[in-house]
Amino acid sequence: MRLVRVDDAVGQVLGYDTTYVGKDGAMVLLPRGHVITREDVERLKDSGVYFVWVEGDEESSDLMYEWEIAETVARAVAGENTYVRQARQGSAWIMAGANGVLRVDVNGLTELNLSGDVLLITRQGMSGVVKDELVGVVDVIPLSMRRGEVERLLRFRNLVSVVPFRRRRLGVVITGTEIYQGRKRDLYYPVIKARADKYGWEVVFNTIVPDDEDKIMNAVREAIRNGAEAVVITGGMSVDPTDKTPIAVRRLGARVIAYGIPIKPTTMTMVAVLDDTPILAVSAGGIYYSDYNALDILLPRLMADLIPSREEIAAMGHGGLLPNYKPGH
Template sequence: MRLVRVEDAVGQILGYDTTYVGRDGAALLLPKGHVITNDDVERLKDSGVYFVWIEGNEESSNLMYEWEIAEVVANALAGENTYVKPARQGSAWILSSINGVLKINVDRLREFNLNGNVFLITKTSMTGVVKDELIGIVDVVPLGMRREDVNELLKYRDLISVVPFSRRRIGIVITGTEIYQGRKKDLYHPVIKAKADRYGWEIVYSTVIPDDEEKIITAIREAINNGAETVVVTGGMSVDPTDKTPIAIRNLGAKVIAYGIPIKPTTMTMIALLNGTPILAISAGGIYYSDYNAIDVFLPRLMADLIPSREEIAAMGHGGILVSYKFERRT
């Protein structure tokens, strides 16, 4: 390609997407392959574009341009259960081909991005995702690179993948004497159902019970007997005298991985395993913070059988103030 003044580019083939950027956002001005007209000259100048790349006949076989680089590198980095779609302006999208949990090789991603010319930009590892969701972007900084330099980047493979859900059936146990007696309406079931619907999970058991240790134990067992592969228990998670959920889960014989997690909101969360079946118990705060809470953080992982360790949970304090948390300053 050759770089020429826009006045001299009339009748030539544009070799590079040009973009308009304003207060109303960014948009494609003229696409690669467009034949430049006299009318285009003023449009380009109005957008601050006074020089353009035009296609030439002297392209070096040793040179790759950004649109080629992005797609080639993205296909190398994209791992299991992902696919690649080319995007504009030296980018390529990596999308999930299934519902599951995003898994990033963070150490290798950091090493890859040190190359400084081509970047892999992703969503956070261990995030729940759905089919066709954007999970990564490969973005190229220079217009072109030598082919051997691009090939050097292709040694980084399968940095981004999606782990499928191995569990699909959940049970819901809503605790709270005030709900059981009809004094308050249950608001948790719709929150959990919305998340289950998003990921394609089936609710096979749901019940409302009072704050009674034996009834909680019985309800969890019934959920598992009815086919639940993971059980979500809500309420009764604090230290009030009527809060019985953590005691019941321990007395059930479950192995507790964590009681209390370093995230806000819904810090009072318990993760446990009962003969291999995950139990996620969460405080009532998940109703107020229904958009994003411990259910969103942990349930997709549990459904993909990616059981977090105590060390992993401890590290969640970094970034543990979730976007949904409402900070209220008190004086």
């Protein structure tokens, strides 16, 4: 490629995308491969572009350009249940190939990004994702690199993958004597159902029970008998005398991994496993913070059989103060 003044580029083939950036966002002004016209010259200058790369007569077989580099590296770092889509402006997109949980090799990502030439940018690891969702972007900084330089980056492999959901049948137990007696309307089930619809889970059991240990225990057992592969229990999670959910889960004989999760909101949450069935008991705060809470952080992991350890849950305190938390609630 050759770098020329835009005034001298009329009739030349543009070697890479030129970008317009304004208050309405960023967009491709002229795409790679476009033959530059006299009208384009003024458009380019209006966007602050006075020099452009154009295709030259000689191509170096030892050079790879940004669009080739991005796709090549993306295909190396994209692991199981992902696929790559080429994007503009020296980028490639890594997409989820299945509904599941995103896994990111953070150490590998960090080392790749230290190269300074190619950057891997992903969503937060262990997030729930859906098929065809954007989960990562590979951006190339220079316009071109030597093939040997690119090949050295290809040692970074399978840094981004998706673990598919292995559990898809969900049981829901809503607790609260005031709801059971009809004094208050249940607001929690729609919050859970929205997650189930998003990720392709089926709610196979749903019931409301009072704040009674035996009735909560029986409801969980009935959910499992009806085919639930995981059970969500809502409410009754604090230390008030009428809050019976943690006691009921323990009386079931479930192995409690953690009671009290270092995130806000919905700190008073319990993660347990009854035989082979994960149980997520979530505080009533998930109603007020319905947009994002412990359901979003923990339930996708449980449905993918990525049962967190006590140490992993303890580490959630870093970043556990969620953006939607409002002090005083």
